[in-house]
Amino acid sequence: MGYLQAVGYTLLGTSVTVFSSLYFERQLKQLSKRLMRYWPGRASKRTSAFNPRLRKALIFYRRYGFWGLMLLTPILIGLPVGTLLARRLGSSRARVAITVLAMALGWSSSSYFLALNGLAQLGY
Numbered sequence: 001m002g003y004l005q006a007v008g009y010t011l012l013g014t015s016v017t018v019f020s021s022l023y024f025e026r027q028l029k030q031l032s033k034r035l036m037r038y039w040p041g042r043a044s045k046r047t048s049a050f051n052p053r054l055r056k057a058l059i060f061y062r063r064y065g066f067w068g069l070m071l072l073t074p075i076l077i078g079l080p081v082g083t084l085l086a087r088r089l090g091s092s093r094a095r096v097a098i099t100v101l102a103m104a105l106g107w108s109s110s111s112y113f114l115a116l117n118g119l120a121q122l123g124y
Contacts, residue, residue, distance in 0.1 A: 003112055010108035011101065017079040018100050022093050025084060057085050066091055066099075074104045 021028070061069055066086065073082025079100065086096045 003109075006112050007105065007108045011104060014074065014079060014101060014104040018083055018097055021080040021083045022087070022097060025087060028080075028084065054085075054088065058089070061085075061089050066095075070096075070099045070103050073100055074107045079104075 066089075069077070069082060069086055069089075073079060073086075077085070083096055083100060087093065
């Protein structure tokens with residue numbers, strides 16, 4: 001598979017996931033609120049301005065910022081979770097979509113060249 005095919009397929013999947021996450025953002029937020037009512041050990045059903053579940057994400061966001069979150073979204077955090085976290089923490093939809101696609105392009109390009117050169121060094 002060539003470079004354009006590998007990166008193109010990766011960006012196709014990334015764009016479908018990111019744009020669908022951004023499009024269904026409101027419905028996903030309502031679904032998570034409904035599901036959290038039935039979560040065991042939840043003390044209260046009322047919602048507050050600060051959500052304790054987002055504490056770790058907020059600490060990471062304050063330490064590394066928007067760019068740190070976007071850098072790790074395609075490989076570690078996951079596209080839907082990273083997209084929704086960035087939106088929840090106040091970033092615009094266009095900024096999130098463009099940045100995630102750019103980071104996915106960077107990660108897929110680097111992994112393609114690492115795989116290509118790594119296999120060539122092994123003798124395959």
